[in-house]
Amino acid sequence: HRKVLRLETEQGCISLFRSLSVNLQVNPVVSWEWSVLTLPTGAARSQSTRDDHGAAVYFVFSSREAPSRKTILGYIWDNARPVETILVRSNDPSVHHVVVRSGPAQLGTWLTEERNVLADYRNIFGDEPSILEGMSLVVDSDQTGSKAASLFGPIAFHPEVQLARESQDQEGEQSQATSKNRLIGALLMYLGLKHAQGTN
DSSP states (O other): OOOOEEEEEESSEEEEEEEOOOOTTTOOEEEEEEEEEEOOTTOOTTSGGGOOEEEEEEEEEEOSSOTTOEEEEEEEEESSSOTTOEEEOTTOTTEEEEEEEESSTTTTOOEEEEEEHHHHHHHHHSSOOOEEEEEEEEEEOTTTTOEEEEEEEEEEEEOOOOOTTSOHHHHHHHHHHHHHHHHHHHHHHHSSOEEEESOO
16 A cells, blocks of 8 residues: 655645755655645746645755755746746746646646756756755645645655666666665655645
């Protein structure tokens, strides 16, 4: 049986934050499972008055020189924008979103995502990432005054996927490492999550 976390909101925003300590030079790839059940009606991230989304996974980075200075890289399920669109929050250029899913076609379907956070950060911010200090799971419908609901499964960081032509022994080792990291990801998801209402 799949253990999941359900986030649902009506005319509001739910954000669950968890502190992290991940070396992206060693484990640059993040994978997660999710299923969006309801998209916020009329959401459009390009408009501040309609800036909602059905689901998002945010990673929060702090500067080594100035810990209070944050940058945020988010992966979102958007209502309509094309996949791989990069969005910059109009009132905060330190927050960038990458559209990884879009539209209602796959609502209710469990999907697995995999992103190279290190590569995405370099591409979007044009710099090396600072300290990865935490992650947030977000469901947001406050701007549109509608409903949004999503399910989240385990989240795990791991090394880059090995090429298919590598030996069977190497694949077996990778499978064991991935299983271990998925267990860690499950613990991150279900233990010690901080609940915050009304955070965009």
